[in-house]
Amino acid sequence: MKQPSQHFSALQRLLHWSMAVLIVTMLFVGVGMVSTVSRLHDTLIALHRPLGIALLALVIVRIAARLKRGAPRLPADLPAWQRAGAHASHLALYALMIAMPLIGWSMLSAGGYPIVLYGGVHLPPIAPHDVTLYAWLRAAHTWLALALYATVLLHLGAALFHALIRRDGVLASMARGEARG
């Protein structure tokens, strides 16, 4: 691993911000589609599966980028509990980003549903057709989605705290690249 710089790499920032948009979209699509009885339901379901698989692919690239490049150091004067919170919440975000699409995919497999991406394009099942397993995975998908959104909100609040209260450049490390010249 290279010595971490003060800023995330361009690839890391691209992945972060594009996935931020996609994940928030995904969470709203998910919570909306299980509720609405309007025709939006069909559209949202059709969007949810390919978007989930796209996020699975992106998070794999992202984890690779993170392992290769690392992350900028947190400010030295950051209190220990905030440092611990930052590490724990990022670990949770990575775990949930990888878990959610895999649970969604195996949940549909266990429920006996075809995993349709678009038209006739579909994925094979990755779990046996077993409704007991389905019930557990289906509940986990909901609860972990809520946990993910709560962690995203915490992450957002913490980023704004760094930017507006501490003014320590932590948000800038993801918002823009290294200063040139």
Add this chain to the structure above:
Amino acid sequence: MPGRDCAISFRPWNRTQPCVVDASNGPQAIDWIVHAHTRTLYAFAFECIAARALVHWSPAVNRASICVPCRLAAIAAVVGCAGAAFAWTAGWLTPKRLDAPHIIDTFESNYGVHTGYRRNHAKGLCVEGWFESNGNGARVSRAAVFAPGRTPVIGRFAIPGSNPAAPDASTPVRSMALLFQLQDGEQWRTGMNSVPVFVVRTPEQFYSQLVASKPDPATGKPAAAKLDAFFQTNPETLPFRNWVKAHPPSSSFANTAFYSVNAFIATDAAGNQRAVRWQTVPETAYAPETPAQKADPNFLADDFAARFAAGSAASPAVSPLRWHLVLTVAAPGDPTNDATQQWPADREQIDAGTLVLQRAEPQGNGMCRDVNYDPTILPDGLKPSDDPLLAARSAAYAVSFNRRTREEAKLAQTHGDAQP
């Protein structure tokens, strides 16, 4: 210090390059610039205003600023709004909005929770067989199921209602649900009724009817006045009610025709789209329910078992239970968003092949038990129409499936040791 803001350039990669505007008369210069209508000066104005905003919000610049509690409140407001938007999307803030859990809750409050069973069409039985396509359906749909050949089918016959012990004679309606397991892994699921039209046109009407049908605790039956009032205010229900009046209930699942009710869009190999409905037409001739049958609460399942037994005894290779899958093709302009209306009788009909059922099993251990017959699960070549009932069926069936599978999982946990 007038004009000091302009010491920071808008260019984020270089925050130290000074603005060209002279610091000593910054604000005046901006005022002047904005009214000067020259392109270069506009650029100045933009850069300086943007720079001013950047300074204002930039964490790296030390300057007297908005109070800390105000900034904390701003953070709380941003996070709070994001949370509220999510809660609204989920329907948590609008308990009166009609959503899928709401519909299933109403079934449960009307008819009780029958643990492990579907919330509607709870009483039924499983069947297995295949669909032998003759290739004719390929004229309107490129779905692989319509190419000549055989597709395995997992089916379910049922009667409407939430009570899995309801007597069969309590309803004139029967239903047939099919899952076609296509070779390439695609699926086609359809839930059909023995009445070609549906009683209501929209999910909202369906919900109103459900509320109006709530059984009176004293009699256990819906209050006739309430239901009549619903029918009076919803004349769309008339075709359904007239059809039921004119067609006495059948004596068997085997001699009943079933209809997709909703319209779908079929796409052929060339990409042409046509609206279609489908029906399964029995080879067995229709006969009405007999008085003797009315005395048997399970006459439909008993009749079915007898037919299978007789069929196997006569000739093991030949199933007595056969239906033709007939596609009805809409003419341009036929409504696809109104399940209460049939299309004119002269519309083109395509006999796409034969559904052959070979085996029946109780739903407790049959293949159909763990299937959600969501009518929007369709192979490439078929897709939902703009019928508003289809999305609502999909959403509500999913809630029913999730609840009953959760109940099954709990049961499996409780009786885990007793499982073979």
